[in-house]
Amino acid sequence: MTKRTIIVAAAAIIGGFILINLLLHFGQKRHDKLGYDIDKAFPADKPFVPGEIFASVLAEIMEHELKSSFGWRPNDFFLWGPHVMADNNANRQLGIIMAVRESTRVFKDHLTKIPSNEYDKNLVTADTDFRNDAERWILPSPEGKYADGVAHLRAYVAGLRATPPTSRPINLRNAELGWLLQSWTDMLGDAHANLYRTQKDDGSPVEPWDVDDYFYHAQGVAYVMYHLMQAVKREYAGATKNKPVLGTLIDESLTPLLQAATLKPLIVLDGSPAGIVANHRKNLDAYISEARQKMFTLTDELAR
DSSP states (O other), X not given: OOHHHHHHHHHHHHHHHHHHHHHHHHHHHHHTXXXXXXXXXXXXTSOOOTTHHHHHHHHHXXXXXXXXXXXXXXXXXXXXXXXXXXXXXXXXXXXXXXXXXXXXXXXXXXXXXXXXXXXXXXXXXXXXXXXXXXXXXXXXXXXXXXXXXXXXXXXXXXXXXXXXXXXXXXXXXXXXXXXXXXHHHHHHHHHHHHHTOOBOTTSOBOXXXXXXXXXXXXXXXXXXXXHHHHHHHHHTHHHHHHSHHHHHHHHHXXXXXXXXXXXXXXXXXXXXXXXXXXXXXXXXXXXXXXXXXXXXXXXXXXXX
């Protein structure tokens, strides 16, 4: 093999590597847009049953991850799995499923239930389905279980519209909404801690190739909250009308959540605070922390 052939082959390999990463980068940016317009699906001048919007957005979030060109990534074959090449979306989806699980649990346990009545059966099944191991390949596969969870969220919405209704609506009490915000602030606190992490659980240092895992996991959590907070704004429109400060705080939390959900550097860098290289983990954490603080204030206002 001649020197020229070696150079051409090396250039082709490097060029191919760069091209693949560019395609993944721009493909991910496109994928990060849910493309679901709540106001179009539920026009403000038309009535809806409390719970319809929240459940519909939850279903859309999971269906988007399952049916997009990326598909469900965390359980893929090891040569194209969450630790090879396209690992960013895999870690992002692990953050998404964590936030979906917790939001569905609170939806089932608090938003649609008071202590003296039973659980909504469709929400019980959806909650169970979403707790399937995200990295399991088969028996059962997460794709199948998550799709079943989406189907039960759709069945829940259909039950709200039935005559007589067969699903339990959101009760719209401020106390129950506080439970959801508590769960969300806990998850944002976990994301904040990971974005500042310098050591892994086993005591080994966080390496440069590890930082994007924490970055995209946190981003997945924020992505779910951004879309569900829009649902909360519509579901609790009566409360925000009676107490406008609640609506203001919801809007002020949506702004940093959107930034956190869509921040997409070409390469996630971990520069020092005083260096000239960006530290994308810290940049993301600024939005995560701002959203968390707004939710704390919103929780306090709900309790008054």
